[in-house]
Amino acid sequence: MTRRKKRGLGRGVAIVGGAMSHFGAYPDKTSRDLMTEAYLDALATIDKGMDPADIEAIYVGNFLGELFEGQGHLGHIIADWLGLAPRPATRVEGACASSGLAFREAVLAVASGMYDVVLAGGVERMTNAPLENVHDYLAAAADVPFELHQAALTFPGLYAAMTTAYMAEYGASGEHLMSVAVKNHENGSLNPRAQFNVSLRDIMAQRAAGAEKKGRPVPQWRNEIDFLNDAAANPVVADPLRLFDCSPITDGASCVIVAAEEVAREYTDDVVAVTASAQASAGPFTTWRDGITGIPSARVAGRDAYEMAGVAPEDIDFAEVHDCFTIAEVMAIEDLGFFEPGKGAYASAEGRTARDSDRPINVSGGLKAKGHPVGATGTAQIQEVWNQLRGRAGERQITHKDLRLGLTHNVGGTGGTCAVHVLERI
Numbered sequence: 001m002t003r004r005k006k007r008g009l010g011r012g013v014a015i016v017g018g019a020m021s022h023f024g025a026y027p028d029k030t031s032r033d034l035m036t037e038a039y040l041d042a043l044a045t046i047d048k049g050m051d052p053a054d055i056e057a058i059y060v061g062n063f064l065g066e067l068f069e070g071q072g073h074l075g076h077i078i079a080d081w082l083g084l085a086p087r088p089a090t091r092v093e094g095a096c097a098s099s100g101l102a103f104r105e106a107v108l109a110v111a112s113g114m115y116d117v118v119l120a121g122g123v124e125r126m127t128n129a130p131l132e133n134v135h136d137y138l139a140a141a142a143d144v145p146f147e148l149h150q151a152a153l154t155f156p157g158l159y160a161a162m163t164t165a166y167m168a169e170y171g172a173s174g175e176h177l178m179s180v181a182v183k184n185h186e187n188g189s190l191n192p193r194a195q196f197n198v199s200l201r202d203i204m205a206q207r208a209a210g211a212e213k214k215g216r217p218v219p220q221w222r223n224e225i226d227f228l229n230d231a232a233a234n235p236v237v238a239d240p241l242r243l244f245d246c247s248p249i250t251d252g253a254s255c256v257i258v259a260a261e262e263v264a265r266e267y268t269d270d271v272v273a274v275t276a277s278a279q280a281s282a283g284p285f286t287t288w289r290d291g292i293t294g295i296p297s298a299r300v301a302g303r304d305a306y307e308m309a310g311v312a313p314e315d316i317d318f319a320e321v322h323d324c325f326t327i328a329e330v331m332a333i334e335d336l337g338f339f340e341p342g343k344g345a346y347a348s349a350e351g352r353t354a355r356d357s358d359r360p361i362n363v364s365g366g367l368k369a370k371g372h373p374v375g376a377t378g379t380a381q382i383q384e385v386w387n388q389l390r391g392r393a394g395e396r397q398i399t400h401k402d403l404r405l406g407l408t409h410n411v412g413g414t415g416g417t418c419a420v421h422v423l424e425r426i
Helices: 031-044 074-081 098-111 131-141 144-150 155-170 174-188 200-213 224-229 296-309 326-335 344-349 366-370 374-389
Strands: 013-020 057-061 089-092 117-124 236-238 252-260 272-281 318-320 405-412 417-425
Touching: 013 031, 013 098, 013 374, 031 074, 031 117, 031 252, 031 374, 057 074, 057 098, 057 374, 074 089, 074 117, 089 098, 098 117, 098 252, 098 272, 098 374, 098 405, 098 417, 117 374, 131 144, 131 155, 155 236, 155 326, 174 200, 174 224, 174 326, 174 344, 174 366, 200 224, 252 374, 272 296, 296 326, 296 405, 296 417, 318 374, 326 344, 326 366, 326 405, 374 405, 374 417
Parallel strands: 057 089, 057 117, 318 405
Antiparallel strands: 013 252, 013 272, 117 252, 272 417, 405 417
């Protein structure tokens, strides 16, 4: 008989600090430089200050340090660089979910009573590798014999297959997905640490000015959708996905500091608790019994997170979800129960996930505009939700509703791994 145990944390866990480095392309910085930037900024966010000696352990998410930098065994390197050696430091790898898993390990370590204060973060330096190599490296996150060799697909091709299936089943179009890109760039324009700190309107104006300066015909785009339908401005990457459907290649780091609830108020009076930490796995998408218009590990991790937190999807005030491609955001908001299957694309086009809507999604700009340094994405999502719940997200702060519950959804590969966390302002 299959037994299903109701999960819960052994003791309360809270976040007391968090930050991300500037995301972008930094050829003169290493992973340790980027992580140092995020860590020092995270310490500066702790309201009552913290002696770094209070940090008892470190979990670092990193996917491809061996390939991007020729550096494996990154945990102890980060510990030494941050001045935290000889504390135990563990590198965690789960493809694009690496730091989501690092955060989960930190939460479980504190909840178990092993430690009271733990640093969790992630880092990836990606832009120094040639583009063709980056695609090959990232493909290792797929199930290579089945998704790559048997299905003969690139990583964008795998998500393009999901897109084609979704469009065929639900009648959605490329313009529905374009609305996701428009929204996330608009949000990213309000995030000073985003890789693309510009709206699509800004990009259009820059392109038009550049054409005029070079004496070329000035494009006559009426709006963002016109721009995104222009094959020259937004070429196809893997049909039907275009350039602006894809998250960029990024350098960056992020981290958060977690503490047992009973000691958290030594560091802040503005406590945000971790009320759920869930993780699920899935095989290659060729084995998904319910089709490829949603990710099974996300559905399970979402269900388990809601059960652990004692909430339902409608209780979540806002979320940061894993939009490595625009279709990934659409599938995520359905997998997490925010919208019914087949309705996510239409909801996005109707503005029902905008920053000022009832269900804001990816107010940070998401992976699409904020950037996607794969090892750093999970804890970048966490620190965004933490900042929003404390009312400290600057220009992009959600102000039209009282925020109590936020969710993060971090996916590795085509869905082989998914981590979902629920945070609560208490």
